Amino acid sequence: MSIEEGVLYVVATPLGNLGDISARAREVLDGVALIAAEDTRVAQRLLSHLGVQARCVSLHEHNEAARIPSILQILSEGASVALVSDAGTPLISDPGFRLVRAAREAGVRVSPVPGPSALIAALSVSGLPTDRFVFEGFLPSRSARRRARLQVLADESGTLVFYESSHRIADSLEDMAAVFGDARLAVVARELTKRFEQVVSAPLGELRAWVRADEDHRRGEFVVMVAGLPPSARREPSGISEAHVIEVLARALPTRQAADLAALITGGARQGLYREAQRVKRDGGDPDVGGA
CATH class of the missing domain: 3.30.950.10 (Tetrapyrrole methylase, C-terminal domain)
Structure with a gap:
């Protein structure tokens, strides 16, 4: 296959058994100008096994936002980039979402190179x-x-x-x-x-x-x-209201924690629940008004 110009390839890599790499994934990794990897050390072990020599840069949760402009610049110049995670399919509880979104917003073609995923493998x-x-x-x-x-x-x-x-x-x-x-x-x-x-x-x-x-x-x-x-x-709905949940939690917990838990339990808006928790604190004379 030939690598298309200016494409961001999202490449799935093996979970553990290196024999699970696809022929297409190998060709893409060998043909792109840059590989953006969650951990370059992990990526280099795979690339060495494949006999692929490619330039790698790290792209993880702490530097993804800072990396995006330079990667988009490379793509805009017609070179192609591969995105890989440490194992499996990128973006499935791994970094890369911000880069993919920014690339699509910039008009860059984003192409999947499917393969292993722990989620699907386990379910199967x-x-x-x-x-x-x-x-x-x-x-x-x-x-x-x-x-x-x-x-x-x-x-x-x-x-x-x-x-x-x-x-x-x-x-x-x-x-x-x-x-x-x-x-x-x-x-x-x-x-x-x-x-x-x-x-x-x-x-x-x-x-x-x-x-x-x-x-x-x-x-x-x-x-x-x-x-x-x-x-x-299945249980019948308890009829417990959002107001009752925040009332109980706010009397037992700091304001912010009460609001967070009430939002998780009820699906309600955290900001409104936070204000309600503050009201409960004030009415109850609790010193933790606007707590931490």
Whole structure:
């Protein structure tokens, strides 16, 4: 194939097994003028394996905005650029969204070079329904915010899909079991396509115990999939109002945290909830007016 001029190629790369690189991805990486990589060290290992020599620059969450003008300049001059993440398909819980949006707004053609994705790979072997699923990416790092987000998803009927890191997998499964119940069926996919790949299906209570029982079960990169709530188990609406939620939270928590959690629980506008939390604080004589 020939590399078109002035195109931003979004290139999927292997999750772990380098044999999963496509012939088209190899040709694109070998033919572009520049590769924008989440981590240039990771990209260089792949390029060395492929025998590709190409100029790489880093593009990650901390420098993406600053990199965009120079990359757009290269594209405007007729050269082509490839965007890659550390593994899988770029932009799926990885950097690149701002660059792709800016390129499209500038009239640059953006072309996908499809391939591996941990999300799709995990779903394909999960044994859970895949006709409808909700991808949440990474949950909040703090338990209170994580549980609040999970509570919003508790009645979701589609399969729930999350990414998780090794240092939070045990705590996340703990919170999922607390919110969804120990009996809810789930699947943990660990180190997909790599030497120690594991896909384990069990109720959340058992998965929680499995992860905590062995340090090796907490190593690597994880996709967690949770079965949706069956229609027969759906709860009737509680009738609890947005005003009641913010009233309760504002009396127990700092204003900002109360507003954040109320927004996650109710789906309401955070700004309005923040003002309501301030009112509750004033009326209740709480010293934390406009808290932190």
